[in-house]
Each structure stands twice: as C-alpha cells, then as structure tokens.
Amino acid sequence: MAGGAAGGGGTQGDTYKEARTWLLLPTWVTLSILVLVPVLLMLVYSFLTKEFRGGVIWEFTFAAYDQFFCDRGLFGDEPCSIEWTYLNIFWRSIWQAGLATILSLVIGFPTAYFIATRPARVRPLWVFLITIPYWVNLLIRTVSMRFMLREEGPLNNFLVWSGIADAPLQMINTNFAVQIGLFYSYLPFMVLPIYAAVERYNFSLSEAAADLYASKWTTLRRIVLPAVRPGVIAGCILVFVPSLGAFLAPDLLGGAKNFMIGSLIEEQFKGNAGNWPFGAAASMILLSMVLVILMIYARQQARAGGEER
16 A cells, blocks of 8 residues: 555656646746846847947947946046946945845844734734835835925924924935835835744744743844744845845935936936946846845855755
8 A cells, every 4th residue: 555655656746747847838938038038138238339329239349348347538548447436336235235134134023023923813914014005106105205304304394393303304315315215115025034934933942942041132042043044034135136226216315426226227228328238237247246145145045954954
C-alpha cells in the first residue's frame, strides 16, 4: 500500500512536472512583453545618439553614459572629469530613500507588531485602516500632502495656534517635504510584510525567554527580530526600491532644488527638448543598482537557508 501510494505520488508529481511549462507559459509571455521587452528597449536607447530636435539617431555610442559620469566642459572637448551634478542627484536619492526606509521601519515595526498581537477577529479591521488611504491614486495623495504642508495649510496653522512656531514654516520645496512624501507613500509596504511575519511568530518563545529572566529588550533583540527578519528585510526592500526611483514626491513637494533620480529621468522624456538616450542611460544605472541590492538580498537569503539546513 505504501509503495502504491509512493508510486501514485510520484506519478502525480511527474504529471505536474510535464504540465508545468504550459501552465507557466502565459506568465512568461506576459512578463516578456510587459517587463523584458521594455527593459531591452531602454537598454538599446541608452546607446543611441540624441537628435538635436528631439528623438534619437540610430548611431550607437556611449555618449549618454559619458554625459552622466564625465564633465567635458562647455564645448565637450576637455578631458573627462567627474560630473558631480548627476552623482549628487543619485546620492540625494539614495539617502532620501534610505531615510524613508528607516522612518518606515521605526513606525512600521511597532504598528505591525501591535496589529499582529490583537485578537484575530479585529486584525482585518486594523489592516483595513492601514490600507484604506492607499486606495486613492498616488498623485492625489501627494497633492493632498502638498496642501497639508503649505504655509497656509493645516500643519502650519496648528504649529502657530499651539505656539510651537511664531510664524508659518517653509516646508514645501524642501528635503523635509520630500521625505514626508516618501514616508507617507510607502509606509504600508513596510507594515504589511512585517505584520505577516509577526503573525506567524511563535509567542511561546517570548514566554520562555521571560521565564528565563530575559528582559523585554533582550527578547526583542535576540528572539523576536531574528524570527521576523525576513519580513523586515522584505519591507525594507519594498520601501527603499520605489523610494529610490520616485518622482512624484520630489516634483510636487521638493521643487527643482531637490531633484531625485526619478525626476531626472522623467525630465529627459518630456517634449522635444528631452534627451531620450541620457534618460535611458540613467534608468539603466538605476536598474543596475536595484538589481545589485536584490542580488545581495537573495544571496543572504540563500546563505541563511543553507545554514538552517
């Protein structure tokens, strides 16, 4: 009987194995058309030559990448020196995205832990309250944040009314406004993965640690955080990656002095004055950075899985 069951299981597995290719075919076709082909087109465009009146000339060159990294003077005939303008924009994007990730983690982890420790019947309500603002389009939410932060907005009115500030503060067109916009836009991406991880956590481990006279901080640091680390890492990636390429918050809340890489790329594809090869090159540089981050994460996960086995 056992042998028959094993044989039946093997036959069933083989059947699914043969059908796997056909079952995954629609997925692969969709990913190829909507993801792979656009990325390949962007890669090709990054090596083309910009036409003076807009568009591209089908002559392959490294000029777009050279423009990103090298400053060759007004007439373009000087030796290459580091082009700090675009590198500074890239650096600003990295630290803004990193700070948004840290803030989201500081607020998101306690929030997720709180929701996961509520009675099972009320957890869906708390998740609903977290996600309902995000049923509205991101553009509308960003514009509403601009209304909140303007000099005559509710936040400044409260600060003046409460005596915290003597006069309205200039918040719009600052790094602070961009940071608030990023944090507000992507906070649920941190809360939900951590909530899913904490919900699966075995709280008897914390009780055992308390029985062994471990402090709450020690329990959190030595037991809870290692157990929910996959959710924390997933949340950090889900916040950092879209924050790195965001352009709505920098455009609407930061202004021209607080450009981020997403805004720079967007500008290159506007109207006839845009530089499509340069925008494509900046996109590929950003994509390469994201892929490096994801590869490091995947390698760490694989190493952790190997250690557990």
